[in-house]
Amino acid sequence: MDQPADAPASTDLPADAPASTDLPADASASTDLPADASASTDLPADASASTPTFAAFHRMWQDLLPIGRHPRTGGYRRSAWTGADLACREWFRAASAAFGLDVETDRNGNLWAWWGRPGPNAFVTGSHLDSVPDGGAYDGPLGVVSALAAVGLLQQAGATPTRPVAVTCFTDEEGARFGVACIGSRLSAGLLAPETARGLRDVDGTTLGEAMSSAGHDPNRLGPDESALRRVGVFVELHVEQGRQLSALGAPLGLATAIWPHGRWRFRFTGEANHAGTTRWEDRRDPMLTYAATVLAARETARADGALATFGRVSVEPNGTNAIASVVDGWLDARAPEQAGLDAVVAELARRAGEAAGRDGTAVEVTGESLTAEVSFPAEPRRRLAALLGASQVGSLPQLPTGAGHDAGILSARVPTAMLFVRNPTGLSHAPSEFAEQADCEAGVLALAAAMADWVTG
Numbered sequence: 005m006d007q008p009a010d011a012p013a014s015t016d017l018p019a020d021a022p023a024s025t026d027l028p029a030d031a032s033a034s035t036d037l038p039a040d041a042s043a044s045t046d047l048p049a050d051a052s053a054s055t056p057t058f059a060a061f062h063r064m065w066q067d068l069l070p071i072g073r074h075p076r077t078g079g080y081r082r083s084a085w086t087g088a089d090l091a092c093r094e095w096f097r098a099a100s101a102a103f104g105l106d107v108e109t110d111r112n113g114n115l116w117a118w119w120g121r122p123g124p125n126a127f128v129t130g131s132h133l134d135s136v137p138d139g140g141a142y143d144g145p146l147g148v149v150s151a152l153a154a155v156g157l158l159q160q161a162g163a164t165p166t167r168p169v170a171v172t173c174f175t176d177e178e179g180a181r182f183g184v185a186c187i188g189s190r191l192s193a194g195l196l197a198p199e200t201a202r203g204l205r206d207v208d209g210t211t212l213g214e215a216m217s218s219a220g221h222d223p224n225r226l227g228p229d230e231s232a233l234r235r236v237g238v239f240v241e242l243h244v245e246q247g248r249q250l251s252a253l254g255a256p257l258g259l260a261t262a263i264w265p266h267g268r269w270r271f272r273f274t275g276e277a278n279h280a281g282t283t284r285w286e287d288r289r290d291p292m293l294t295y296a297a298t299v300l301a302a303r304e305t306a307r308a309d310g311a312l313a314t315f316g317r318v319s320v321e322p323n324g325t326n327a328i329a330s331v332v333d334g335w336l337d338a339r340a341p342e343q344a345g346l347d348a349v350v351a352e353l354a355r356r357a358g359e360a361a362g363r364d365g366t367a368v369e370v371t372g373e374s375l376t377a378e379v380s381f382p383a384e385p386r387r388r389l390a391a392l393l394g395a396s397q398v399g400s401l402p403q404l405p406t407g408a409g410h411d412a413g414i415l416s417a418r419v420p421t422a423m424l425f426v427r428n429p430t431g432l433s434h435a436p437s438e439f440a441e442q443a444d445c446e447a448g449v450l451a452l453a454a455a456m457a458d459w460v461t462g
């Protein structure tokens with residue numbers, strides 16, 4: 005697989021990783037907003053940027069914006085099953101009710117808002133509302149708000165669906181609190197054992213089971229959800245792009261082709277706590293040194309292999325300025341174009357960490373915590389979307405692989421899925437400054453509404 009479209013240009017990817025691989029020849033064709041979206045999508049005639057057509061989108065966006073936003077950083081702290089997450093869920097219930105949708109919570113805590121009777125062959129769209137620590141406003145919420153707004157556009161146009169529509173909000177996509185990504189969709193798809201999920205712990209030692217119970221959700225219900233999945237005719241997830249490939253191509257929207265295999269590994273370095281001011285160099289067993297050497301090795305190893313590797317989280321014991329650490333836990337996030345390459349990077353890094361530990365008189369233990377195999381999105385829903393939008397005034401859409409994980413990727417093991425990306429002008433993501441232009445968000449809503457109309461009307 006080629007370089008993910010969303011790896012920002014400043015990463016240390018090999019110089020020969022082409023910036024615009026996997027794209028159709030006409031990827032830069034005009035994708036301006038339709039001046040009159042009714043031509044091909046049965047949408048209201050005033051569906052251009054900043055018109056009343058999008059009032060619902062902007063109202064929902066503004067309502068959601070303050071929830072879980074940290075006053076100092078401006079970033080979002082919406083970890084699963086925290087007060088902020090529960091407030092987001094309440095927001096979703098109220099926003100869905102405003103469109104007359106019936107909201108159900110499935111056994112894994114995922115929310116489904118139904119337009120029409122829940123049943124087979126549904127057009128399902130949505131994303132997630134939880135965030136990474138100090139995440140941006142768009143990663144997840146853009147897909148949820150756009151999905152509801154698309155329902156609103158069809159209702160406004162007087163559409164009568166002949167198949168059900170569901171807007172979903174998957175639980176704990178980011179895995180920020182319990183370490184495993186896409187917990188809700190993974191459980192539903194049967195890709196995470198319920199007993200494993202219940203036992204996952206956050207930094208305070210609270211288990212997922214306990215957190216769910218406190219939030220009023222029975223953790224004993226967790227498990228594969230065949231009846232929920234049987235209803236899905238297609239799942240289309242709209243998401244802010246997490247790179248700037250679309251920007252480089254001058255395209256407001258794109259379609260996902262694939263997701264790089266990726267995962268998280270905990271590297272536990274153990275040494276011996278001791279006095280920072282009195283312990284001679286030759287007497288030290290400092291795990292911080294081994295950790296630091298491993299961080300540098302991660303960059304070197306991944307860079308040489310065309311992969312990405314990041315230590316973005318660390319925990320130190322006893323965490324005292326004047327004490328040598330006894331334990332350092334560092335979490336590696338690694339991603340590569342292919343599974344074999346990813347496995348090789350992680351194995352080499354474990355080897356180099358062990359080598360450094362031998363030199364430093366420390367020990368290292370490596371544990372895989374969240375592993376996601378490569379996803380190739382199926383050709384069919386993508387072909388239909390590309391044809392539909394290509395024939396409309398939206399125009400031909402670039403088709404891009406991505407390095408970011410998504411619920412659509414997890415669900416693609418079980419149901420037909422597709423993803424629409426909305427241009428991110430800076431490429432910044434998982435950060436407070438994550439952004440998409442209003443006109444591009446509106447183009448995303450129109451595209452989603454067109455897809456919805458195509459599947460459920462006519």
Ligand code: GLV
Nearest residue numbers: 178407408409410
């Ligand atoms: C999702 O945002 C991921 O980290 O892949």
Ligand code: MN
Nearest residue numbers: 136143178434
């Ligand atoms: Mn994310």
Ligand code: MN
Nearest residue numbers: 143144177243
């Ligand atoms: Mn996301």
